[in-house]
Amino acid sequence: MTIRKTRALSFICLLLFVATGRLSAHPPEASRKVYAKNGVLDLRQENFSEILAISGEFKCYWQQLLKPGDEPKSTPFNVNFPGIWNLYPQNKGKKNPGFGYATYSLMLLLPPGERELRLGMPDAYSAYTLYINGELAAANGKVSTSAEGFEPHWQYRYTDLPRRTDTIRLLIQVANFSHHKGGFKDEITIGNRKKMELARQRDGAVDVFLTGCLFMGGLFFLGLYLRGSRDKAILLFSLYSIVFSYRIAGVDNYVLHTIFPDLSWYITIRLEYLSLFLGVSLFALYTRYLYPSVVSPLAVGLVTILCAAFALSSLLMPPVWFSQLINPFLVVMVFCIVYTSFIYIKAFRRRLPGAVYALWSSVALMGVFAISLLHYWGITHALQVLNFMSYIGFFFLQSMVLSHRVSFVLKKAQLEAEQGLKIKSEFLSNMSHEIRTPLNSVIGISHILLENNPREDQARQLEIMLFSANHLLTIVNDILDYNKIEAGKVRFEHIEMDIASVASNVVTGLQAEAEKKQLELYLQLDEALKNKVTGDPTRMFQVLNNLVHNAIKFTHAGSVGLIVKVLRETAQHVSLRFAVKDTGIGISEAHQKIIFERFTQADSSTSRGFGGTGLGLAICKRILELQESELKLNSSPGKGSTFYFDLTFEKHLSVVPVVPEKQRQLPHKDEKPLEGIHILLVEDNPVNVMVARNFLRSWGAGVDVAENGEQALALLDTSRHRLVLMDLHMPVMDGYESARLMRASGIRIPIIALTANLPGEVSGEVYAAGMDDMVVKPFLPAVLYNKVWNYVFPD
Numbered sequence: 001m002t003i004r005k006t007r008a009l010s011f012i013c014l015l016l017f018v019a020t021g022r023l024s025a026h027p028p029e030a031s032r033k034v035y036a037k038n039g040v041l042d043l044r045q046e047n048f049s050e051i052l053a054i055s056g057e058f059k060c061y062w063q064q065l066l067k068p069g070d071e072p073k074s075t076p077f078n079v080n081f082p083g084i085w086n087l088y089p090q091n092k093g094k095k096n097p098g099f100g101y102a103t104y105s106l107m108l109l110l111p112p113g114e115r116e117l118r119l120g121m122p123d124a125y126s127a128y129t130l131y132i133n134g135e136l137a138a139a140n141g142k143v144s145t146s147a148e149g150f151e152p153h154w155q156y157r158y159t160d161l162p163r164r165t166d167t168i169r170l171l172i173q174v175a176n177f178s179h180h181k182g183g184f185k186d187e188i189t190i191g192n193r194k195k196m197e198l199a200r201q202r203d204g205a206v207d208v209f210l211t212g213c214l215f216m217g218g219l220f221f222l223g224l225y226l227r228g229s230r231d232k233a234i235l236l237f238s239l240y241s242i243v244f245s246y247r248i249a250g251v252d253n254y255v256l257h258t259i260f261p262d263l264s265w266y267i268t269i270r271l272e273y274l275s276l277f278l279g280v281s282l283f284a285l286y287t288r289y290l291y292p293s294v295v296s297p298l299a300v301g302l303v304t305i306l307c308a309a310f311a312l313s314s315l316l317m318p319p320v321w322f323s324q325l326i327n328p329f330l331v332v333m334v335f336c337i338v339y340t341s342f343i344y345i346k347a348f349r350r351r352l353p354g355a356v357y358a359l360w361s362s363v364a365l366m367g368v369f370a371i372s373l374l375h376y377w378g379i380t381h382a383l384q385v386l387n388f389m390s391y392i393g394f395f396f397l398q399s400m401v402l403s404h405r406v407s408f409v410l411k412k413a414q415l416e417a418e419q420g421l422k423i424k425s426e427f428l429s430n431m432s433h434e435i436r437t438p439l440n441s442v443i444g445i446s447h448i449l450l451e452n453n454p455r456e457d458q459a460r461q462l463e464i465m466l467f468s469a470n471h472l473l474t475i476v477n478d479i480l481d482y483n484k485i486e487a488g489k490v491r492f493e494h495i496e497m498d499i500a501s502v503a504s505n506v507v508t509g510l511q512a513e514a515e516k517k518q519l520e521l522y523l524q525l526d527e528a529l530k531n532k533v534t535g536d537p538t539r540m541f542q543v544l545n546n547l548v549h550n551a552i553k554f555t556h557a558g559s560v561g562l563i564v565k566v567l568r569e570t571a572q573h574v575s576l577r578f579a580v581k582d583t584g585i586g587i588s589e590a591h592q593k594i595i596f597e598r599f600t601q602a603d604s605s606t607s608r609g610f611g612g613t614g615l616g617l618a619i620c621k622r623i624l625e626l627q628e629s630e631l632k633l634n635s636s637p638g639k640g641s642t643f644y645f646d647l648t649f650e651k652h653l654s655v656v657p658v659v660p661e662k663q664r665q666l667p668h669k670d671e672k673p674l675e676g677i678h679i680l681l682v683e684d685n686p687v688n689v690m691v692a693r694n695f696l697r698s699w700g701a702g703v704d705v706a707e708n709g710e711q712a713l714a715l716l717d718t719s720r721h722r723l724v725l726m727d728l729h730m731p732v733m734d735g736y737e738s739a740r741l742m743r744a745s746g747i748r749i750p751i752i753a754l755t756a757n758l759p760g761e762v763s764g765e766v767y768a769a770g771m772d773d774m775v776v777k778p779f780l781p782a783v784l785y786n787k788v789w790n791y792v793f794p795d
């Protein structure tokens with residue numbers, strides 16, 4: 001046989017041993033082997049500074065169970081210890097060559113003097129009794145000359161040697177009627193009592209620690225599977241870890257048997273083999289679910305079927321049969337190890353998620369085998385720490401594969417969700433534009449018709465139509481706005497803001513509504529409020545308008561007030577409390593908790609009685625939260641409600657007049673306050689042109705119309721036109737471009753954009769194009785009137 005072939009064979013043997021947990025050149029705690037000759041071991045030159053493994057020639061009394069003092073029936077022969085007796089010439093040709101019984105004897109010669117020595121007894125196939133100098137010293141199970149009365153057991157035992165005696169006679173009875181192998185598999189160890197104790201404790205602790213790690217890790221992944229992604233790879237790895245954790249505690253050192261000494265051998269041997277067969281199939285399946293694109297389902301299917309057959313046999317067959325299956329199972333194991341490494345390399349090449357960790361975990365696994373191999377060849381000690389690290393490394397890296405997988409899935413889902421949200425908000429933004437444009441016509445024409453002396457019944461119907469159109473507009477606006485806030489797309493402006501005029505605009509705008517219900521609507525401004533502040537006037541207006549609008553809506557009689565109070569003021573900052581107080585229907589305590597949620601109203605009768613979508617308060621709440629403020633409420637049913645919040649602003653240097661600027665009321669029908677003012681209206685939609693032109697003309701203004709930006713440039717006459725009303729989206733040339741070209745050619749007259757978008761969406765571009773202001777379509781006549789007035793009569 002070539003060296004290569006020998007090594008390959010050794011490696012396969014090693015795998016076999018590792019698989020069964022039976023590998024040992026000598027027990028891990030021992031540093032050196034000592035050899036007996038002809039049944040005598042001379043240790044008189046030893047100082048016992050290290051733990052020794054006893055091997056060599058023991059005397060064997062075959063088919064005799066001798067107690068101290070018993071006369072042997074035949075002369076003993078020398079056997080190599082440890083070693084299984086399946087190969088003894090006496091056993092050749094037997095149906096069960098591992099079955100039988102024997103007595104081993106060994107004489108130990110120790111140095112003279114007093115010392116504390118201990119013997120460590122490995123487990124035998126499958127029961128033994130040890131006598132030392134005629135005394136019973138240790139036993140595992142019950143030895144017997146036949147299966148009757150025989151009881152197998154595996155557990156680590158030790159015995160302390162007499163202190164002053166320098167000659168020790170060991171007599172070991174061994175019997176096996178349950179395993180396919182008989183005899184001893186490991187050496188007896190001998191050493192200083194304390195050292196032996198420490199070594200055993202260390203081995204036990206390492207095993208318990210590793211078992212705990214794997215078991216808890218397995219439970220963690222099981223929890224992750226049950227409560228989380230239901231990813232089969234995670235489930236399989238969790239089961240694999242739990243099953244494998246049994247092998248650490250229940251095989252080799254048999255720590256489990258030390259903790260539970262009464263465990264039946266027949267159960268634990270089944271579990272030992274079952275855990276091996278199941279472990280391998282779980283790992284194969286796990287790899288399949290981990291990297292399905294590179295794993296052959298056929299190969300894994302075959303391995304699983306084979307493992308299942310082995311596992312079933314370990315449950316159904318007697319141990320003497322299934323303990324022989326380890327040899328054929330070795331083939332499956334070798335295939336699995338080689339195939340898994342191949343898969344990991346493939347996955348790594350294809351840059352599959354976590355493959356780099358998987359590859360390293362194979363390296364760690366190979367580390368375990370390499371250490372075992374070196375130890376098996378006697379090149380190194382057992383290297384228990386390194387072995388332990390490799391095991392931990394393997395499981396840790398596999399956990400990394402899974403964590404990487406989980407976070408990869410999460411990242412992907414997050415990306416998809418973000419993309420979905422983007423598409424949704426783009427869709428909603430487009431829809432908003434599309435819905436607002438026809439709404440503009442409906443609202444505008446309703447206004448025009450209402451001003452053209454309709455019959456009384458027609459006027460009533462027109463008002464209902466106007467109400468419905470406005471309601472629809474509010475809904476569209478609310479949904480859009482909420483969507484935008486949720487998508488985190490809200491940017492707050494930091495511009496000069498006059499709180500007093502924002503508040504007064506809110507009150508003026510809703511005055512007519514309050515009057516309709518005969519409610520007193522008042523604004524109470526703190527006189528201490530002297531400075532303008534830096535903030536977002538549009539959002540401020542939105543929140544206050546919503547709260548005041550709600551207050552009017554839910555109040556039948558009495559008053560609604562908007563109160564602004566200075567809480568604190570420093571040289572740079574001012575903190576204000578905004579309160580909206582009404583004497584309305586109030587909100588019960590139970591409902592107070594839910595009305596800030598989206599789409600919730602205090603009760604279902606609300607939408608029938610008062611309309612609304614239940615989004616207003618949710619929007620206000622979010623807008624305030626984004627500015628680190630909180631919307632609070634005091635309310636008692638039947639008495640009224642006060643919604644309030646505090647906000648701190650940076651002060652702006654300019655001082656505002658205490659009395660806020662008044663909003664102009666719409667002129668009376670016969671008044672023509674814009675007489676002699678010419679306005680260029682740039683708009684491509686004929687209905688919108690009709691609506692705007694009608695309003696402007698009814699206020700006395702002259703209107704020229706351009707259908708697109710290019711026409712506007714041609715038609716604009718700076719000596720005649722005092723203002724441009726510019727639509728943004730038009731064919732040929734849009735409003736932005738047209739405004740930019742006007743400004744570029746030195747034209748300074750005011751340009752007001754007409755837009756169906758939300759102001760926040762386009763304001764940046766509008767101002768960048770050189771336009772001065774915006775009116776959002778569909779516009780209320782009063783809004784358009786005030787905007788136009790402010791620009792044509794600037795003071």
Ligand code: ADP
Pocket residue numbers: 550551552554582584585586587595600601602603606607611612613614615616617618641
């Ligand atoms: P909407 O007004 O569109 O229904 P909101 O989110 O603005 O939605 O309000 C949610 C609910 O809170 C209302 O339906 C109403 O039941 C209650 N609510 C809000 N403001 C008041 C108020 N001032 N007085 C009584 N109830 C109110």
